[in-house]
Amino acid sequence: MTPFEYLRAGDPGEAVAAVAGRPGAAFLGGGTNLVDHMKLGVAGPDLLVDVSRLPLDRVEETAGGLRVGAAVRNSDLAAHPLVRERYPVLARALLSGASGQLRNVATTAGNLLQRTRCPYFQDVTTPCNKRVPGSGCSAIGGYTRYHAILGASEHCVATHPSDMAVAMAALDAVVVVLGPGGERRLPIGELYRLPGDAPQRDTVLEHGDLITAVELPHLPAARRSAYRKVRDRASFSFALVSVAAVLDLDGDAVRDVRLALGGVAHKPWRAARAEEALRGGPATEDAFRRAADAELAGARPLPGNEFKVAMTRGVVVAALRDLAEEGR
Amino acid sequence: MRVGFTVNGREETADDVWEGESLLYVLRERMGLPGSKNACEQGECGSCTVLLDGVPVCSCLVAAGQAEGRRVRTVEGLAEGDRQAPIQEAFVECGAVQCGFCTPGLLVQAHDLIERVPRPSDADIREALAGNLCRCTGYEKILAAVRLAANRRAENP
Numbered sequence: 001m002t003p004f005e006y007l008r009a010g011d012p013g014e015a016v017a018a019v020a021g022r023p024g025a026a027f028l029g030g031g032t033n034l035v036d037h038m039k040l041g042v043a044g045p046d047l048l049v050d051v052s053r054l055p056l057d058r059v060e061e062t063a064g065g066l067r068v069g070a071a072v073r074n075s076d077l078a079a080h081p082l083v084r085e086r087y088p089v090l091a092r093a094l095l096s097g098a099s100g101q102l103r104n105v106a107t108t109a110g111n112l113l114q115r116t117r118c119p120y121f122q123d124v125t126t127p128c129n130k131r132v133p134g135s136g137c138s139a140i141g142g143y144t145r146y147h148a149i150l151g152a153s154e155h156c157v158a159t160h161p162s163d164m165a166v167a168m169a170a171l172d173a174v175v176v177v178l179g180p181g182g183e184r185r186l187p188i189g190e191l192y193r194l195p196g197d198a199p200q201r202d203t204v205l206e207h208g209d210l211i212t213a214v215e216l217p218h219l220p221a222a223r224r225s226a227y228r229k230v231r232d233r234a235s236f237s238f239a240l241v242s243v244a245a246v247l248d249l250d251g252d253a254v255r256d257v258r259l260a261l262g263g264v265a266h267k268p269w270r271a272a273r274a275e276e277a278l279r280g281g282p283a284t285e286d287a288f289r290r291a292a293d294a295e296l297a298g299a300r301p302l303p304g305n306e307f308k309v310a311m312t313r314g315v316v317v318a319a320l321r322d323l324a325e326e327g328r
Numbered sequence: 329m330r331v332g333f334t335v336n337g338r339e340e341t342a343d344d345v346w347e348g349e350s351l352l353y354v355l356r357e358r359m360g361l362p363g364s365k366n367a368c369e370q371g372e373c374g375s376c377t378v379l380l381d382g383v384p385v386c387s388c389l390v391a392a393g394q395a396e397g398r399r400v401r402t403v404e405g406l407a408e409g410d411r412q413a414p415i416q417e418a419f420v421e422c423g424a425v426q427c428g429f430c431t432p433g434l435l436v437q438a439h440d441l442i443e444r445v446p447r448p449s450d451a452d453i454r455e456a457l458a459g460n461l462c463r464c465t466g467y468e469k470i471l472a473a474v475r476l477a478a479n480r481r482a483e484n485p
Contacts, residue, residue: 006329006347006393028391035350035389036370048347050394075383099459101437102371104383105390235458 002044009049012056012178012212018049020180020208027051027210029071029110032102037115041124042131052107056212059083064218070109070211074164075100077108087216089225089244093167096229099236109211112165112175112191115202116158116266117238119143129155130199144304146238149296149312150265156199157302159263160192161238166262167227168214169270170244176213179206185215192267199266221248221256224327228319229262230311239263241311247283247323254278254287257320261295264312271295274316283324285317292316333395335359336405342392351390352376355402363403363432374460377433378402384440386459403432406439415439418477419470426464434460434470442478446485450475 009015019025026045028034029052037043056069059080066082077083078094098106120126120138127136139147139157147157165188173188191203205211229242242262248255257278259271274295281287292313299309331354332341342358350369355361355378364387365375371386378387379401387400406413415438418424425431434457441448441456448456453474462470 001348004347006391008393008396028394031389031391031394032371032386035391038348039369048391048393050391052394099371099374100440100456101374101377101384101386101459102389105380105385235455 001038001041002046004038004045005047007047007049009051009054012051012054012210015049015051015054016178016180016208016210018047019210022047023207025049029107030073030105032098032106033110033114037122040122042115042122051210062215062218064220066216068108068214068216070107070213072108074098074103074106074108074111077164078103085223086219087167087171087222087225089170089222089227089246090164090167090216092227093163093229093242093244096227096239096242097163108164108214111162112168112188112211112214113203113205114160114162117146117161118158119146121158130158130195133198133200140302144302146240146263147302147305148265149299149301149305149308150261150269151194152266152300152302153195153197153199155197156195156266158195158199158266160202160265160267162268163227163229163239163242163262165192166242166260166268167244168216169260169268170225170246170258171216171219171222172258174215174217175211176215177205177209178212179209183212188214188268189270195266202266219246222246222258224248224323225258226319226323228315228322230315241308241315243312243315243319245316245319245323247320247327249283249324249327252283254281254283259295259316259320261312261316264299264308271316273297278320283320283327285321288317288320289313291320329393331392331396333397334399335361336401345392347391347393349392350388351378351380351392351395351400352387354392354395355387355400361402361404365429365432367429368461372459372461373430373433374437374457375430375433377436377460379436379440384437401436403435406435413439414480415442415474415477418473418480422469422473422476424465424469424473426462430460430462430464434462438470438474438477441474442481445478447482448474448478453478 024046231237
């Protein structure tokens with residue numbers, strides 16, 4: 001681990017100024033995806049600005065929705081009665097991620113900003129465009145089981161590892177960001193980037209931008225929502241494929257639907273084509289399958305992860321079928 | 329830097345701590361508490377599990393400065409006086425220990441489970457222990473020990 005300074009920020013403005021003023025500085029939240037990277041040599045900040053004790057640890061009711069502080073722990077958010085009642089998809093997604101010990105420490109903002117778990121990104125002896133821009137991609141032509149089938153580029157085929165963010169993408173969450181120029185609000189769909197030719201950038205955030213909260217909108221339909229995750233172990237494993245789904249039925253017809261996919265792309269993948277195919281149509285297994293196929297028409301699997309196309313279709317259909325049955 | 333926090337009910341401080349040290353390192357190398365084990369250093373194996381402000385965490389991923397002013401309970405602090413904690417007695421009775429390296433982390437994590445969940449199902453136990461790796465036992469006797477301790481606790485709360 002390279003030497004660094006440690007600063008405990010007194011308020012969000014001080015934290016932003018401290019990081020913005022130093023190119024090598026980084027925010028420290030729970031540390032579960034930064035301290036490990038510092039030990040591996042994947043990250044080497046020269047200043048850690050600890051934001052884990054800022055007064056951003058509350059879940060507050062808004063007009064029908066919730067405002068989740070950036071420092072709220074994953075375990076606390078999953079257990080919150082209003083999250084469980086209004087957004088079961090989010091509680092389930094949180095509980096399907098990591099282990100109890102990690103959920104007790106990991107923060108809401110830190111979870112959003114997790115780096116990929118691509119093994120080549122974490123192995124400093126191999127080329128990786130995300131870790132060292134321009135060095136090449138070892139996953140292309142390598143081990144691709146956990147890699148993308150949608151939206152990847154010739155420079156990077158990594159996936160975003162978060163479960164929580166997939167649920168938040170389906171819920172149209174809004175991320176509140178404090179930067180050197182003040183506060184702004186970003187729909188979660190605009191937070192993340194596809195890799196393109198700059199895979200070192202996971203998000204549109206600039207150096208010094210601090211996520212202070214996540215707003216969950218008023219969405220009564222989300223009371224009927226689900227998170228379904230397929231993984232190599234029953235627990236403590238990243239998604240091969242996951243889906244967050246909200247289904248609002250009008251009799252046997254789909255009034256509204258929200259679908260986001262995990263484990264298949266560089267970002268939580270909002271399945272807008274599948275949603276469009278379903279809205280106003282029948283809530284049948286056949287329709288669910290056709291909607292999944294509409295989304296997957298753009299899939300470009302790699303040698304070694306072709307199975308993810310059929311798996312994604314199956315997971316989408318199963319999640320929607322369960323929600324539809326629940327609603328009848 | 330100087331780091332101070334409460335460990336097993338005692339106020340402790342350590343001087344000249346390097347910023348890159350973890351809570352685990354401070355406990356083991358500076359405070360004479362080697363019960364918590366250092367294995368993967370990546371938060372994957374759970375052998376460094378301690379209670380931080382009452383909840384189990386991987387102490388290998390807690391930067392030393394983050395422990396300042398907080399309350400830590402390690403495996404050394406589970407026993408009450410001369411009497412082992414119920415989860416420790418159950419591990420001994422069930423033979424849930426082989427090489428013993430994962431045991432301290434499992435004890436802390438399982439202790440937390442039986443304190444929080446009165447009658448954990450096998451699924452509850454498996455999920456609670458998902459972040460603790462044991463490479464010797466195959467887990468069966470560990471599961472038996474947690475069931476035994478949980479049953480005793482339910483009968484004599």
